[in-house]
């Protein structure tokens with residue numbers, strides 16, 4: 001593994017870190033054993049940052065992750081998030097009120113059996129609460145010793161600046177991949193300027209860039225990605241054509257398309273850390289190995305051409321979730 005510093009004064013973390021897998025896991029099932037095996041393989045390969053949220057798998061992910069990491073807690077950084085709320089009617093809400101920040105942090109600490117959260121993220125900006133109030137409350141968590149570093153997700157460059165002015169942010173966590181490059185316009189430059197690290201989520205385009213999804217039938221039936229516009233049949237047909245070019249280039253490196261997609265991200269800026277999501281130990285190994293894949297400048301330029309702005313088909317979220325990003 002190789003290691004990178006997140007933000008100007010943040011921690012060093014594994015250059016490839018780990019996100020939550022796409023398939024929800026229930027307690028005390030064979031899937032939990034697979035989940036644990038994937039986490040333990042990641043630890044053995046030197047992966048040190050593990051991402052969660054109080055919104056993942058109805059809070060189960062936080063519990064499972066903390067359990068799986070318990071024996072080696074001192075070797076890792078656990079990131080979790082608050083404020084992205086799934087309402088019972090399927091709608092989305094967000095809450096950045098200071099008292100809610102404190103409440104969520106206490107609940108996550110209790111659920112995970114931790115004394116401190118290494119990096120705490122505001123999962124979605126609340127349009128009804130000034131970001132300074134939310135980040136102000138997050139900075140109180142630091143002074144009370146409950147959180148070590150803070151960050152926000154999916155904020156606009158303007159909000160990022162305001163938030164960072166209230167208290168230095170260690171990282172922004174926002175989607176970034178060959179398939180979704182809009183952040184290169186103003187968000188990544190703002191991170192570079194302000195010295196804020198960038199955690200790239202969905203670096204494999206939610207599985208699209210692995211080459212394993214050629215039709216919607218390749219996505220499990222109850223998987224919410226079936227509703228994501230990028231996988232709608234007419235968009236997927238276009239996206240699969242782009243991925244075919246990635247697959248062809250990956251072969252010339254004796255790599256998988258997912259590895260090439262990760263290597264491309266790592267080459268963008270040394271302040272970026274991708275967090276591919278998986279519950280699968282074999283995929284953890286493949287992802288970790290991408291740190292050693294060096295893509296030549298000609299191929300990077302070719303990938304930039306294939307996956308130019310606007311080349312990917314479909315919005316990256318369903319309309320209700322899309323309203324909550326870039327605020």
Ligand SMILES: NC(=O)c1ccc[n+]([C@@H]2O[C@H](COP(=O)([O-])OP(=O)(O)OC[C@H]3O[C@@H](n4cnc5c(N)ncnc54)[C@H](OP(=O)(O)O)[C@@H]3O)[C@@H](O)[C@H]2O)c1
Pocket residue numbers: 018019020021022023051052123153154173174200201202203204205206207208210212256258259275276277278279280282283284286287
């Ligand atoms: N801050 C936010 O708002 C936000 C939003 C979304 C996600 N996230 C975080 O970002 C993480 C990553 O995003 P994501 O999981 O949605 O998308 P992703 O990492 O782009 O793709 C995950 C998919 O790729 C597959 N995969 C992973 N490694 C692979 C490999 N080496 N070969 C083939 N397939 C592979 C996984 O399948 P298997 O499970 O079968 O391996 C899964 O279906 C999440 O897990 C979460 O922690 C954050």
